[in-house]
Amino acid sequence: MLRIFVRSVRVRQARPCQPQKRTIFGWGSSKETPPAQAPPPKPPQTPPAAKPGSQSAVGGSGAVKEPTSKVINNKPTIPGVKHIVAVASGKGGVGKSTVAVNLAMALMQHDLRVGLLDADIYGPSIPLMLNLEGIKPQVNENKMLVPLQNFGVKCMSMGFLVPADAPTIWRGPMVMGAIDQMLRQVEWGDLDIMVVDLPPGTGDAQLTLTQRAPLSGAVIVSTPQDVALIDTRRGLNMFKTVNVPILGVVENMSYFECPCGQQFDIFGRGGAKKTAEKMGADFLGEIPIVKEIREYSDQGKPITVALPDSSTAKSYRSIAQQVIQKLESQKNQAAGPTIIME
Numbered sequence: 261m262l263r264i265f266v267r268s269v270r271v272r273q274a275r276p277c278q279p280q281k282r283t284i285f286g287w288g289s290s291k292e293t294p295p296a297q298a299p300p301p302k303p304p305q306t307p308p309a310a311k312p313g314s315q316s317a318v319g320g321s322g323a324v325k326e327p328t329s330k331v332i333n334n335k336p337t338i339p340g341v342k343h344i345v346a347v348a349s350g351k352g353g354v355g356k357s358t359v360a361v362n363l364a365m366a367l368m369q370h371d372l373r374v375g376l377l378d379a380d381i382y383g384p385s386i387p388l389m390l391n392l393e394g395i396k397p398q399v400n401e402n403k404m405l406v407p408l409q410n411f412g413v414k415c416m417s418m419g420f421l422v423p424a425d426a427p428t429i430w431r432g433p434m435v436m437g438a439i440d441q442m443l444r445q446v447e448w449g450d451l452d453i454m455v456v457d458l459p460p461g462t463g464d465a466q467l468t469l470t471q472r473a474p475l476s477g478a479v480i481v482s483t484p485q486d487v488a489l490i491d492t493r494r495g496l497n498m499f500k501t502v503n504v505p506i507l508g509v510v511e512n513m514s515y516f517e518c519p520c521g522q523q524f525d526i527f528g529r530g531g532a533k534k535t536a537e538k539m540g541a542d543f544l545g546e547i548p549i550v551k552e553i554r555e556y557s558d559q560g561k562p563i564t565v566a567l568p569d570s571s572t573a574k575s576y577r578s579i580a581q582q583v584i585q586k587l588e589s590q591k592n593q594a595a596g597p598t599i600i601m602e
């Protein structure tokens with residue numbers, strides 16, 4: 261005879277998870293306390309009439325005051341910042357941060373007020389490239405971080421807030437929160453353009469920026485070789501998917517410029533230009549491999565500042581000029597046609 265034994269199992273009801281609010285940085289925050297039991301509802305009371313000449317958050321007609329920050333495409337703007345330009349790459353090792361720093365300097369040399377946000381959380385390099393290592397930003401009376409400044413460009417980086425050799429072992433939500441705080445809890449002031457150095461790839465940082473900030477456009481950096489161009493196409497398609505305008509593609513390390521005057525195509529040449537044309541994006545220019553770019557970057561002085569009359573610095577200023585023209589073109593298209601009555 262086959263006997264079947266049934267064991268009774270007690271099922272404990274799962275306790276609902278209480279959401280906790282976490283902050284990435286310490287400024288402007290307080291410790292959370294467990295929620296107390298809700299008191300019994302009070303009967304509705306008629307608000308007292310406002311005294312003549314007094315002001316409140318609600319006007320006489322009942323309309324709520326307008327918020328201080330504007331909203332573009334359901335994304336709140338950063339007060340005082342006119343344009344946000346992302347510098348991105350499909351993969352690492354293509355010189356994206358070098359291009360971002362020199363682009364910011366070239367824009368500043370076009371008499372613009374420029375800020376630089378180092379959103380590369382896992383590998384911040386802006387402190388070294390701008391000679392700002394070891395300097396901590398201050399917190400003002402409004403509990404806002406004051407960005408550091410060098411060569412006339414305001415900048416903020418995770419490298420200012422953590423030790424230089426400390427790894428940033430964060431999951432996606434913490435990365436997204438850090439980028440959002442560096443965007444909105446920093447006293448950027450009035451800027452014509454904010455350049456954002458994104459981490460390589462198409463992950464949480466890119467998604468955060470495209471969802472929470474009104475990007476005016478993106479500059480894609482690539483090297484000429486096919487291995488890099490595969491990921492460049494992915495990056496272009498990502499920005500197109502989230503409706504961010506592609507300002508153009510920059511081919512970095514396009515060729516090696518020998519001191520003797522000869523040029524050697526170490527990684528090939530023209531691949532980024534062909535990819536841009538194939539995908540309907542503009543090609544902004546070539547940046548060669550020259551020893552001075554590496555030397556001055558390691559010294560904390562971008563080549564556009566150290567050697568402003570060099571051919572490389574002129575190439576960066578040409579790219580910056582094209583970016584300015586594209587942003588102006590967007591502004592004119594948004595304004596619409598002008599009707600002239602004669």
